[in-house]
Amino acid sequence: MKLNILGLVEVRLTGAGSMKLGSKTLIYSGEHTHERVVGILFDLTTAKSLGSWCPISDRVVAAKLINKPLNLGIIQLYAPTCNSEDVEVEKFYEEIEKAKGYLKSQDIIIIVGDINAEVGDERVEDVVRPSGVGTVNERGSRLIEWCQINDFTITNTWYQNHSWL
Template sequence: MAVPYTKPKGGIAADASILRTRNAPLKICTWNVRTLFQAGKFDNLLQEMKEMRVDILGISETRWAGEGMIDKKGYKMVYSGGSEHSHGVGIVMSDVVAKSLIGYWPVSDRIIMCKFKASPFDLTIVQVYAPTSDYTDEEVEQFYECLNETLKQVKSTDITIILGDFNAKVGNTAMSSTMGRHGLGSTNERGESLINLCEQKKMTIVNTLFKQPVRRLYTWKSPGDVKRNQIDYIVMSSRFKNSAVNCRTYPGADIGSDHNPVIMQMKVKLKIPHSKQTKTVKYCTKLIRLPEEAEKYAVLVKNKFECLYVEEADATRDIDQQWDCLKEAIEKTNEEFFYQGLIEKGNRSGSQKISLT
């Protein structure tokens, strides 16, 4: 397994407004597509993503080599693969969501992490593709060790969501805050590894929290549809599990895979990275409409301006320096005059009661 990156890649600068999802929950999905290394397969994926109205889609088994970011048809995708066209993971996001991307970590051909600027807490998405039953227990342990190292880079205040094909069965036995009783089947050894990770990191397996018909629970079916199992999961911080509105599979989605996409709806607000939010102060100017108050205001501005102008060390004052002094004098007078007027004047001379907004 590769060593996790310590610094993110591919942060996207943007100047769009904050993405608000109070009335439209964010849809987050994970899907093992078997491969994207076929002509037209990526276009097929984007079409299915559009029809399902998914905002963030984690992908297992992209089978793309290398790592990077691509932009196509109103979506952006970051991916991480090995030197060969096997395994591979990626995260696709709509352009609206991508404006909040802080960066991504292409950890290995089985793990990729993205972080988004969000309010009130940042959102971290980790897409994984765990080793199948064909791999040894040692390789599975290495995968979970690498995942643990990756999660160490996540702040405790972040809304952390791990998506992907874990090739594990957690069953339907409720276990405190780790999982609910609406899973499918019984627990196996690799399912216990996933449950242990959730207990250590204080996370919850969201699939198991919502009661659904069986056809909305299974995520994989064997050739000939002989067996159906639940091995793809969405896991999130237990602290924020109440943010999940719903979680279920979509068997109707078609991309030539034996896996079904798992979609979770949650309410979250994203904002643009590095945006500076300035507080606008609005003064109530009703008081200054009174002649005696207007005269007093003018005297205060004049006195402050002269005081600041005299204090100016440079003897060769230009028009810009004069303007700076006047601007500062007006700002200071506004703060003192209108606040003082609020305290002393109140409802005076028939004027309305003044309030600061």
């Protein structure tokens, strides 16, 4: 399988940095422990378009790919689980906002990662479509609200393809 960009969670490195892995380039963002740590892996061709990147936290990293006519912004996430305190969840959403602020409003922004939320299978405006899975939970409601405010779509709910479940 050929992949140009791969979002990663639980990379198990410390701090923030970048490294070459054969013909691939890995950027990662973490703290001083091996917990969480998010990363984005780029193939050789795509890495040549990597203009800049910003480590936000061990849960959020942003990268900008230079392209014409529009640049592409990628935000890799690893959300707190449903057992996490509300204050940690709010901090996480603040970190997403910081990552968005790093990118320009005219950039195409793609957010990927482990969101740890269930958004259900009921249509919600242009955010959630009926191909979602499960029943919406508290974290899912928070995600839907954030997407509505920020004009984002949860695209994996738009296509019936859950054969991996």
